[in-house]
Amino acid sequence: MIQFSQAAIRELKRLQSKTSHGSEWVRIAVVEGGCAGLLYDLQFGHTRQPGDQHFTVDTVQVLVSAEALSRCDGMTIDYSEDLMGGNFRFANPLARQTCGCGVSFSLDASPLEPAEDCQDASL
Numbered sequence: 216m217i218q219f220s221q222a223a224i225r226e227l228k229r230l231q232s233k234t235s236h237g238s239e240w241v242r243i244a245v246v247e248g249g250c251a252g253l254l255y256d257l258q259f260g261h262t263r264q265p266g267d268q269h270f271t272v273d274t275v276q277v278l279v280s281a282e283a284l285s286r287c288d289g290m291t292i293d294y295s296e297d298l299m300g301g302n303f304r305f306a307n308p309l310a311r312q313t314c315g316c317g318v319s320f321s322l323d324a325s326p327l328e329p330a331e332d333c334q335d336a337s338l
Contacts, residue, residue, distance in 0.1 A: 217243060217279065219272045220293040223303060227257075227275050227294075240276050243292075245283040247303050249319030251312050253286065257307050286322060 227241055238259030248254045263269070267278045278288075288306040288323070302317065310320035 216270070217287065218288070218291045219275075219278070219282075220291065220294070223292045223294040224273045224275060225253060225294070226301065228273075231259060231275070240278045243279040243287070244276060245286045250314035251319040251321040253320050253322070255287070255303075255318050255320075283306065327338055 226292060231238055233265065239261050240259065240263065242258045242260055244256040246254050246256050246257065256260075263278060266281050266282065268281065268284055270277050287305075287307050287309060290305060290311065293304040293306070294301060295304060296302075304317060305320075307313075309322060312321040312325055314320065
């Protein structure tokens with residue numbers, strides 16, 4: 216299961232209230248790309264796919280595909296702000312390597328190659 220800090224829940228609620236189409240779900244996805252090969256992706260939407268896992272955190276409705284869950288089961292999502300702005304932080308116990316950008320990770324232990332797009336990763 217995926218855990219959320221209170222700060223992450225507050226930020227998700229804030230962002231959800233600002234969506235123009237009144238999004239029903241928050242989808243947690245893992246997509247190919249980024250500095251380490253995989254990226255976390257949070258999206259708002261209305262579509263539920265076959266095989267999606269659904270759970271409620273506070274009043275936030277969360278969806279995650281079985282494939283994404285297999286890559287981040289046990290993860291904790293936090294939100295914090297610093298001088299550079301606010302960002303979600305992902306603590307994934309399955310990640311063997313993580314990049315300094317905070318949203319890219321790898322499930323294998325091979326060394327990371329420097330990537331030009333490291334600073335471009337954002338949520």
